[in-house]
Amino acid sequence: MFKEKLKRVIGSGWNNFKRNSYVSVGTTGVMVLVLLVFLALIAGNFLATTIVTTLKDKVDVTVYFKTTSTEEEIFNVKGDVSKLTAVKFVEYISRDQALEDFRARHVGDPLIQESLAELEGNPLQASLNIKAEDTTQFASIVSYLEGHTFRSLMDKINYYENEQVISRVEKISKGLQNWGFIGTLILAFISVLVTFNTIRLTIYNQKHEIEIMRLVGGSNWYIRAPYMLEGSLYGGIAAVIALVIFYPAVSFVSPKIGIIMPGVSLMDYFVSQALLFIPFLIVIGVTLGVVSSLVAIRKFLKI
Amino acid sequence: MIEFKNISAIYEEKFTALNNINLEIKDGEFVSIVGPAGAGKSTLLRLLTRELRPSEGEVVVDGVDLASVSRRDIPLLRRKVGTVYQDFKLLSAKNSYENVSFALEVCGATRDEIASDVPKVLSIVGLDDKSENFPHQLSGGEKQRLAIARALVHRPRIILADEPTGNLDMVNGYEVLKLLTKINELGTTVILVTHNRDIVNAVGRRVLTMENGRIVRDQVEQGKYII
Numbered sequence: 163m164f165k166e167k168l169k170r171v172i173g174s175g176w177n178n179f180k181r182n183s184y185v186s187v188g189t190t191g192v193m194v195l196v197l198l199v200f201l202a203l204i205a206g207n208f209l210a211t212t213i214v215t216t217l218k219d220k221v222d223v224t225v226y227f228k229t230t231s232t233e234e235e236i237f238n239v240k241g242d243v244s245k246l247t248a249v250k251f252v253e254y255i256s257r258d259q260a261l262e263d264f265r266a267r268h269v270g271d272p273l274i275q276e277s278l279a280e281l282e283g284n285p286l287q288a289s290l291n292i293k294a295e296d297t298t299q300f301a302s303i304v305s306y307l308e309g310h311t312f313r314s315l316m317d318k319i320n321y322y323e324n325e326q327v328i329s330r331v332e333k334i335s336k337g338l339q340n341w342g343f344i345g346t347l348i349l350a351f352i353s354v355l356v357t358f359n360t361i362r363l364t365i366y367n368q369k370h371e372i373e374i375m376r377l378v379g380g381s382n383w384y385i386r387a388p389y390m391l392e393g394s395l396y397g398g399i400a401a402v403i404a405l406v407i408f409y410p411a412v413s414f415v416s417p418k419i420g421i422i423m424p425g426v427s428l429m430d431y432f433v434s435q436a437l438l439f440i441p442f443l444i445v446i447g448v449t450l451g452v453v454s455s456l457v458a459i460r461k462f463l464k465i
Numbered sequence: 466m467i468e469f470k471n472i473s474a475i476y477e478e479k480f481t482a483l484n485n486i487n488l489e490i491k492d493g494e495f496v497s498i499v500g501p502a503g504a505g506k507s508t509l510l511r512l513l514t515r516e517l518r519p520s521e522g523e524v525v526v527d528g529v530d531l532a533s534v535s536r537r538d539i540p541l542l543r544r545k546v547g548t549v550y551q552d553f554k555l556l557s558a559k560n561s562y563e564n565v566s567f568a569l570e571v572c573g574a575t576r577d578e579i580a581s582d583v584p585k586v587l588s589i590v591g592l593d594d595k596s597e598n599f600p601h602q603l604s605g606g607e608k609q610r611l612a613i614a615r616a617l618v619h620r621p622r623i624i625l626a627d628e629p630t631g632n633l634d635m636v637n638g639y640e641v642l643k644l645l646t647k648i649n650e651l652g653t654t655v656i657l658v659t660h661n662r663d664i665v666n667a668v669g670r671r672v673l674t675m676e677n678g679r680i681v682r683d684q685v686e687q688g689k690y691i692i
Contacts, residue, residue: 170570181558374554377514378615379544380571381537 171384175391178368185364186396192360193400194407196353197447201408203346204439205428209419210342212426214335221297221331223321225307226287229257231315233288239312240290246306248299253291260286287317297332354450361393361454365462372462382463389455397451401444408432466492467513467623467654472522474508474678482508483519484678490656492622495649497665498658499690500675506658509675510625513656514546515539526623544572547616547653551628553608555600555615561587562596565615572619582618590614590644606637613644623654630661638664665690 179186227236236254244252255263261284268274294300304321307313365372368389375385409432416429432439467490474483483505490496498506511517512524515531524531526542534542548554555564565586566579574582587593590610592603600608609629616624626645630638642664649655659665665672665688672688674681682691 166576167573178558368558370554371556371558374556375567375571376540377516377543377548377554378568378571379540379542379619380567381540384540384571 167384171387172391175388175395178388178392179395182364182367185367186392189360189364189396190400190403193357193396193447193451194403196357196450197401197404197443198408199349199353200446201404201439201443203349205412205432207342207346208428208431209423209426210338212423214338216423216426217331218297218335219293221293221300221327223292223294223300223304223319225290225292225316226318226320227289227315228317229287231288231312235312235315236288236290239307239310239315242310243290243292243303243307246303248294248296248303250293250295252293255289255291257284257286257288260284260289297335357450358454358457361396361451362458365389365455365458369462372459376463385463386456386459389459390452393451393453393455394448395451397447397449398444400451401447404447405440405443466490466525466527467656468523468525469509469512470523470525472512472519472524474505474512474517475520481678483512486522486678486680488673488680488683490654492654493649493652495646495655495668495670496657496673497668497670497688497690498656498673498675499660499665499692500681501692503677504675505678506675507627508678510548510627510656510658513623513625514543514548540571544568544619545621545623547613547619547621547624549609549612549616549624549626549629551631553600553612553632555608555611557600560597560599561592561603561611561614564600564611565618568615568618574619586614586618587611589617604637605633606640609633609637609641610644613641613648617648621653623656624648626655626657626659628659629657630659630664635663639667642667662690 225239227239233256240252240254243249261278264286265275265278292303294303300321304319307316307319310316372385372389412432413429416427419428420426467488469486469488472483472486472488473481475481486505486509498509500506508517512519512531513526515534518532526545531542556567559567562583565583569579569582584593584596587596590613592607592610592614595603595607595611600611603611609632613624613629624645629641629645633641638661645655645657646668657664657668669687669689671686672682672684672690674683674691676692684691
């Protein structure tokens with residue numbers, strides 16, 4: 163009996179979908195747009211997070227040691243700083259390494275190369291390059307260095323010059339996170355409203371049919387179920403179409419984003435997460451369709 | 466047996482659609498209800514399908530007070546009552562066969578029962594060759610015959626026909642009347658609401674005349690259209 167009823171419900175839902183082809187195409191089209199907005203939000207969030215992470219990775223504090231400091235003394239400081247929980251890692255750059263890096267950086271500049279050749283000794287200082295777990299923790303790291311017993315060996319701590327940049331990065335990252343979240347919520351809310359309204363209009367077109375079904379003795383669930391199936395078909399098909407549009411679009415845009423943001427591949431991200439995104443989008447589409455149908459049909463079942 | 470006991474129906478505390486109606490309709494009767502627009506004829510029928518509840522009084526069908534029927538059980542009540550409307554109320558997305566089979570499906574009929582009953586009932590109303598046609602592909606008379614087929618298919622004890630000939634020409638109107646009379650002869654109670662004098666006079670059975678929500682005349686036998 164249940165199997166028979168299920169078969170009838172599926173048949174009826176499928177027939178509704180097929181026979182209302184214009185409405186079905188319109189509703190599915192709107193849902194495709196809505197789901198594309200969802201995917202675009204995910205892409206936007208990924209890019210924003212990547213920008214913030216990249217910016218944060220670039221922020222560091224460098225401590226330059228006087229040329230008279232010994233390597234042992236610097237390693238002492240490095241050991242102490244590394245123990246701080248706020249510190250992500252500390253890199254020691256010796257005077258020789260600094261000179262080599264400097265030469266390599268200016269390999270194409272004959273004036274600098276000549277000047278370096280004329281110098282008798284190495285004018286560059288050894289340094290410790292410190293990265294923090296979080297950009298807000300630099301101040302505490304620097305204050306630790308200021309009170310260190312070997313403070314006298316330190317010539318310069320470049321935090322004070324970077325302070326503004328660090329706080330700006332911090333602001334941008336917080337702004338992106340907060341506004342990104344609010345923007346995502348607003349857009350997601352609007353998308354849900356658009357879907358709901360579209361399905362409501364679709365069902366409104368069929369309100370007489372629903373009333374008739376009630377009048378010939380159809381139970382609420384028997385009437386509702388085909389419409390829920392129809393809603394799930396809109397959502398499911400829209401999700402598949404949205405994915406078919408989105409992935410090629412990402413593969414087209416991804417190299418262009420890679421030019422602006424080297425090392426960032428939107429395509430790699432969406433391919434690596436495909437097993438998560440594809441079912442996720444289909445579930446969102448189907449849920450949106452079913453819930454919208456369920457809410458929209460309620461009003462017409464009161465007879 | 467259908468009983469209306471002291472029935473009043475008042476809409477929004479202003480408009481009195483029915484005013485203290487007392488009425489008994491026996492099993493197998495053919496009752497025509499006539500009266501001017503707004504007399505309360507259709508309201509009376511809508512009480513029997515539980516589309517409306519009376520403001521006062523009881524509607525009792527076969528000993529059951531319809532007010533006691535829960536929302537959940539309303540579909541079960543409607544499966545016992547066949548309804549035919551002036552505007553046909555057919556499902557436009559379903560073809561003739563499906564319009565009729567739907568009424569059986571909702572009752573939980575098996576596929577075999579549907580396959581056996583639907584062609585029979587379509588044949589009774591003369592639409593056996595139009596089972597694949599959708600309502601927009603049928604004439605007014607055919608639509609009404611299809612609506613009657615749907616009302617008949619689960620063998621209801623009562624048929625309510627609200628202006629079934631209102632949208633039809635004379636010939637089709639008489640066809641529909643012939644069908645309703647035939648159904649009544651087979652034992653089904655028929656309640657016909659109409660404005661059509663000729664139809665009522667042709668039936669020549671019990672005629673109730675309503676005015677301003679009251680029954681002003683009840684001609685039990687050989688009734689005529691009198692307003």
